[in-house]
Amino acid sequence: MRLWARTILLGSCLLAAALPTAARGSAAGNQAATADYYQRLLAGPQPQLAELSLLMTLMPKGGDLHHHYVGAVYAETYLDWAEQQGYCLYRTELTIETKPAQTAAGKECLPIAAVRMDSNLYRQVLMRWSTQDYDKPGHDQPPPDMQFFNSFEYFGAVGNHxxxxxxxxxxxxxxxxxxxxxxxxxxxxxxxxxxxxxxxxxxxxxxxxxxxxxxxxxxxxxxxxxxxxxxxxxxxxxxxxxxxxxxxxxxxxxxxxxxxxxxxxxxxxxxxxxxxxxxxxxxxxxxxxxxxxxxxxxxxxxxxxxxxxxxxxxxxxxxxxxxxxxxxxxxxxxxxxxxxxxxxxxxxxxxxxxxxxxxxxxxxxxxxxxxxxxxxxxxxxxxxxxxxxxxxxxxxxxxxxxxxxxxxxxxxxxxxxxxxxxxxxxxxxxxxxxxxxxxxxxxxxxxxxxxxxxxxxxxxxxxxxxxxxxxxxxxxxxxxxxxxxxxxxx
The missing domain is CATH 3.20.20.140 (Metal-dependent hydrolases)
Structure with missing residues (x-):
């Protein structure tokens, strides 16, 4: 489990454990208090986003019913898998070569470790393999639906793992x-x-x-x-x-x-x-x-x-x-x-x-x-x-x-x-x-x-x-x- 996930999960457990049973009150009272606290976070001209974000992270979410596995995995993980398999990345096209020994003549295909060391190139990969920074200045602006769906073509060669x-x-x-x-x-x-x-x-x-x-x-x-x-x-x-x-x-x-x-x-x-x-x-x-x-x-x-x-x-x-x-x-x-x-x-x-x-x-x-x-x-x-x-x-x-x-x-x-x-x-x-x-x-x-x-x-x-x-x-x-x-x- 990555560090951020462990931190959130641990924080949730510690918050619950820190409350003595007597302090937690009745179920109805706790629900009312939660509803009141939630409404206070929404009140005013602007919601209190930091606290609301914490609340939404801790809140039970039930189920995620519209979930595409391939698109749920982050680009960073696809790069991890590419590196584990010894693949390389073409600098210009930002696509993966699965057979580095057969790299096309005249094309530079970098080991994934080298990609990570080049902060500009690494950021370009994230921007091409996902919607990272799509709404920020300096990002190429293809039609937004094409930006989204084309992302799959870049990391598809890595495999689904x-x-x-x-x-x-x-x-x-x-x-x-x-x-x-x-x-x-x-x-x-x-x-x-x-x-x-x-x-x-x-x-x-x-x-x-x-x-x-x-x-x-x-x-x-x-x-x-x-x-x-x-x-x-x-x-x-x-x-x-x-x-x-x-x-x-x-x-x-x-x-x-x-x-x-x-x-x-x-x-x-x-x-x-x-x-x-x-x-x-x-x-x-x-x-x-x-x-x-x-x-x-x-x-x-x-x-x-x-x-x-x-x-x-x-x-x-x-x-x-x-x-x-x-x-x-x-x-x-x-x-x-x-x-x-x-x-x-x-x-x-x-x-x-x-x-x-x-x-x-x-x-x-x-x-x-x-x-x-x-x-x-x-x-x-x-x-x-x-x-x-x-x-x-x-x-x-x-x-x-x-x-x-x-x-x-x-x-x-x-x-x-x-x-x-x-x-x-x-x-x-x-x-x-x-x-x-x-x-x-x-x-x-x-x-x-x-x-x-x-x-x-x-x-x-x-x-x-x-x-x-x-x-x-x-x-x-x-x-x-x-x-x-x-x-x-x-």
Missing amino acids: YQPGLQQLKARAKAENLQYIESMLASAPKIDKSYKAAVIDRLNTLPPAVDDATLQTVLDEYHDYLAHSEAFQKKIDTYLAEQHANVAGIDDADFTLRLQSYTNRSNPPATVFSGLYSAFVSVQRDPLFVGVNLLGPENGPVAMRDYDLHMRMLRYLKQKYPATPLSLHAGELAMGMVPPEGLRDHIRNAVAVAGAKRIGHGVDIAHEQAPYAILKQLREKDIAVEVNLSSNAIILGILGEAHPVNLYLRQHVPVVIATDDAGVARSSISNEYLLFASRYKPGYAQLKRVVYDSIRLSFLSPADKAAQRKALDARFAAFEATVAGIAKNK
């Missing part, structure tokens, strides 16, 4: 009083060029607006092909075994990890469907997998062209596997990223067509057709919106009152606070809660409800939810006892 990466993320979660992560760890298997079938070509050449009857016929044939392909079923079995090896030993009494299986929306239709099919099958076969997702830049040309087709593919698979929960990236768009027509129905179709139980981002709700009808549906169906404040600010330029989080809350739509890609965004779950509290000033009861909803609306089994809820109750009791003691001295 799941075991050490997950151990680090687990230690960080414990230091921040986060007990559950629902992560998108590795994409589901999909077809490649070795798969030859006429139905693949038929699906790939269907117009996106193909009628439902024709689409049903083609998907029936393709589903049957995948279900009876020994090679493809073996790929799914291998995938499941690999993910179990990746997460071995991560769960313990204080931390739980579960996975969403997913595929990328930027591929041809037959490739997308094959990935969605194997994601659904993974959830059916293995309790480690609790849900299915569809990701990739929503404003990409293929993603925009085929969005409705993808939702109908998901509807088809939901009919085949009705117990499979869906959390879908939808509405991760802002005015100007696509023509206005592209903002009108992504959230609605994710819910009404695909049957999503949670919506990732949901930022463009104000531009949807019949938005109040959608908000009503979200409220009545208890469909949560996963709010990712840092990435929404970086990728979409949406922050402050432009963000719809208060719109959702005022319409009684459940929201959960999540990180998205904390490493790329240079953030943390505590920082996301700090942004939520300081910008939007929810009352303590509302803040606490958001935390509890991250367990209630997770895709855990009912028994696991009950256990996590009980653990969260205990964490809040200890937290509020600690804060009540601090508040008495203020």
